[in-house]
Amino acid sequence: MIKVGIIGAGRIGRVHSESITKYVKRAEVKAISDVKITDELINWAKEMGIPNIYEDYKKILQDPEIDAVLVCSSTNTHALISIEAARAGKHVFCEKPVDADINKIKEVLHEVEKAGVKFQVGFNRRFDHNFKAIKTRVENGDIGEPHLIRITSRDPDAPPIEYVKVSGGMFFDMTIHDFDMVRYLSGSEVVEVYAAGGVLVNPEIGKAGDIDTAVITLKLANGAIAVIDNSRKAVYGYDQRAEVFGSKGAVQTKNDADSTAVYSCEIGVIAEKPKYFFLERYMQSFADEMSCFIDAIINDKPTLVNGNDGLQPVVIALAAKRSLDEGRPVKLSEIV
Amino acid sequence: MIKVGIIGAGRIGRVHSESITKYVKRAEVKAISDVKITDELINWAKEMGIPNIYEDYKKILQDPEIDAVLVCSSTNTHALISIEAARAGKHVFCEKPVDADINKIKEVLHEVEKAGVKFQVGFNRRFDHNFKAIKTRVENGDIGEPHLIRITSRDPDAPPIEYVKVSGGMFFDMTIHDFDMVRYLSGSEVVEVYAAGGVLVNPEIGKAGDIDTAVITLKLANGAIAVIDNSRKAVYGYDQRAEVFGSKGAVQTKNDADSTAVYSCEIGVIAEKPKYFFLERYMQSFADEMSCFIDAIINDKPTLVNGNDGLQPVVIALAAKRSLDEGRPVKLSEIV
Amino acid sequence: MIKVGIIGAGRIGRVHSESITKYVKRAEVKAISDVKITDELINWAKEMGIPNIYEDYKKILQDPEIDAVLVCSSTNTHALISIEAARAGKHVFCEKPVDADINKIKEVLHEVEKAGVKFQVGFNRRFDHNFKAIKTRVENGDIGEPHLIRITSRDPDAPPIEYVKVSGGMFFDMTIHDFDMVRYLSGSEVVEVYAAGGVLVNPEIGKAGDIDTAVITLKLANGAIAVIDNSRKAVYGYDQRAEVFGSKGAVQTKNDADSTAVYSCEIGVIAEKPKYFFLERYMQSFADEMSCFIDAIINDKPTLVNGNDGLQPVVIALAAKRSLDEGRPVKLSEIV
């Protein structure tokens, strides 16, 4: 039985806690920490059967019974806590992005390797049933050589301006998943990025120094070309589609909805909107990434989202940001 | 060049005329007749390039240059005119139903055979791209042995009550196409019919002695079971779907729409309604049945909807009517 | 915390056990019984954290701490154990069908009422996301008056002949769910049934006195007509679709698949097959029916599948069987 400590009791920390409790047979949550312990948190932890709640995450690192740590704290602490956890001999699951600073990420990877612990990054979409179905077709050779990768990733609504100001920008908090998906689906590395972006959803986002709409073109090492389109606000809900096109065919996914019901009436033939947002849409993938992490620990297998998988999307995001700022394609070799 | 005379210049007579002019290379319309010749009809014929218009259809039968006759007059004259045309040595295309009286249909078939002319009945849906795609799968053996045949056939709106009073009833003017389709798709003959029906759309239809909603179950000679559901009024448009299910798989068709456009908005993901009614939906099949008829004449081939194909759906309709009236399954052997 | 005892540790008993453990916050499984206790069962129960395993189900009924009993034993014991459980003051969740004998079911309902305990029958499909979406449209009035209800229900493969011999027949072990669904979706009662059936999948099923293919027409009290088509074997997987058509529109559901991925290649545009069978397809509904049952106990609310909902489908199944045997429509008033 793997004993897990969760650092950060926000939304994603709780999602992982519930996943472990419900779906991951050989793991249990022994402790959770948060910088702010409220009655609500105490009640929640009690209901979840988590025996320990700490204000200081270091108590989790110091507990010799705890095998693995989930780093679900605020982004700017991911790298530091991951390093401390690795040094404490804990296996580390780190939420994305590991950091916005490449050197810090490299330091994390170095420490993890030195400590010989497992390290997995929270790119949960790799575990999503739809994206996995694409990946399987690609790996089976059904697509032949990949030529084009297309990802549509649109949120149902823009985050609060306060969040926009500190998130590091759309490429870091939103497109980062799509950058990972391009690498995952293509099985190749990005070599050059061109980002076209604008402020079309909300001018406040522009005032905060960010964009809300973008089309990003990525050239891959295998010659394929990927393109991502992003919007902070799709009024019909969370739009999460992907396609890989190659020499032998193409595979594409549609959105998931709450039901397959279709209503035919005088105004048309109406299907349901996509599931609203990431908690509704990706819950199964959160559970499966956790199972994968625990399985990697128990059976000493590599994790499916390793340190380099944590690093590369950040490099791509930096290149995309520079491309947007300078109005030109940027090679990844300029960044690293 | 096959010279055609059209008897009856109503909607369907004009549809066939336009099909021949536009799509059927080796035929031309030499004359059209109608019991009532209006200025509008004269103008239409002129625009279509039809040289002769008659009030008396017999002038068409007497024209030695005319090879083939399309019987598009009112239903109660189909049999008589078909017989006269056959006796005049004309090939006959007869709109459905040939007649509501089995003996009259048999007389037509007898005369046609005696005259050695081609005879085709206007079951145009056999030429529809969707139903043909099902038929092809069945004939190729992709379905294996057919077990279940399902047909949904719903009109966008009920006909005027005056029409209901004279049409012979829903089974004769509407379901007759579905009865034909069951035979066509299954490749088997109907042996027993059970009809459940009701008046749910418009009580006036009930007062006129007819029904507007029905589910008809048909047992086939090959053991398969078919089921048809009908409504006189689907507010979302003309609903024309079919499915054949068998030992190796199933094939089903959806409705056709004016475009594939799908609109995602706050209320849902909205596709277009089905094409409105039979003229919009089945225009291609009207053209193709005409090509088939002309081809049968030119190349002396059997027509694809022969005399027996005209007879059987009427027998089934009579059995369905009796089933509805008596509240029990009726064998076709009771009718013929 | 509601303490639950499960009688019968077969597939469905275990499904409910896992549902309670994972999804139902205010319930826990205190004991499980089975006529045959194997090492495998002991290990499974240990892993599930179930503290007690009995060979004799009466120990569950005698445990004063147990609030509710799930009757998951073989069908012929459902009625007896439900009665004993009710007399012991336990709330009862009984798997379907309660019994094949109407009088026995009535006795169960009588005893349950006398004991004042909750009683829910295992028609899990009422909790399925797709069927619920239809129900919501019907209840909202989006369909207007229902005219036609269509249910397609086809299994991916026929059960073993040994099972066929004791199951009570296709109408009792398979169509029973569809009979329930007709009542649920239409909001009306069945008054007459006509069943056409055959042995098309496997002649051994015929030799065992059953059928494997059927079309059943049901007339409802509100005038609507329902039709169910069944097959024991759809080679492409579990086919579970429904449609309600009415004066204002129609709503229909498609099958669920493991992913939305569509593969375009030289042979066509290939979507995934439906989820394989009921465990894959209906797992969410099993969890939700259990939540509903526990919720009814805790908050003293009516269950959503009550005693009459357990009785009516059996009456319909008996009518369908008589219809098949006698080749005529059968009124439910002939049965009860």
Add this chain to the structure above:
Amino acid sequence: MIKVGIIGAGRIGRVHSESITKYVKRAEVKAISDVKITDELINWAKEMGIPNIYEDYKKILQDPEIDAVLVCSSTNTHALISIEAARAGKHVFCEKPVDADINKIKEVLHEVEKAGVKFQVGFNRRFDHNFKAIKTRVENGDIGEPHLIRITSRDPDAPPIEYVKVSGGMFFDMTIHDFDMVRYLSGSEVVEVYAAGGVLVNPEIGKAGDIDTAVITLKLANGAIAVIDNSRKAVYGYDQRAEVFGSKGAVQTKNDADSTAVYSCEIGVIAEKPKYFFLERYMQSFADEMSCFIDAIINDKPTLVNGNDGLQPVVIALAAKRSLDEGRPVKLSEIV
């Protein structure tokens, strides 16, 4: 009755001829010319009822009875013949692209304006039912402000290398339609282009100096961003999809297929491939663009694809070519 002369009796010249004969009531083809008159052409013209065939297209220009000329000759003669036709007082329908040289196009537009004749360019896709359905949604305001335009345009197979060598390159012979579609669907002008391209389908295409795969990003004057993905070879057929996403929703189109039939079997749920290529896919649009042109002449209305619509896509194509060559975004103001 508008009398039409067709210059160039290749595939597209014949398509227009058939469209006029079948669908355009108030026009007729009086003459056709081709640099090479074969027996096959003579027979075809006879069957079509075209009375005159010339080797020298100038005879068409000199015929005072001819009102309108369709320029369907080889691309390098489009501009010259258009100018001559305009000077001869003929209305001009010119196949795309008008020319690869912007100055020549401008000269054509100048001459056309001077002559006061109608001028329409052969961007037939504007008349396609699917693209028109998108346009209608955009114009109705259902999409709100457009933010993203996505076009997928993939051919079923690469053209012969001999064609590639003279076509002017993929952007000029294939993407030109997509450039037009971006302008049409967005209702805005392109201001900057970035093209990423590669040779992934056939190395011979690269040796001929062209590419076969591309992703082109276009910034529009209204702030929206468009993206086109192209491939010379989609093994599953002609892939022609588009999407406009905006502040109030999105509209997207799927491919057309020969039927809606879906075959469910052991390997999956198989729909038909897209219609094979442009003749199959866009026949309706060819007919409708011709009706539009004739209608503009008869009723003295503006054509729906005017001179500037012929010019702009060429400017965009030139910018795309420069972008590809120089590896940077190119403003249209650099080209014109």
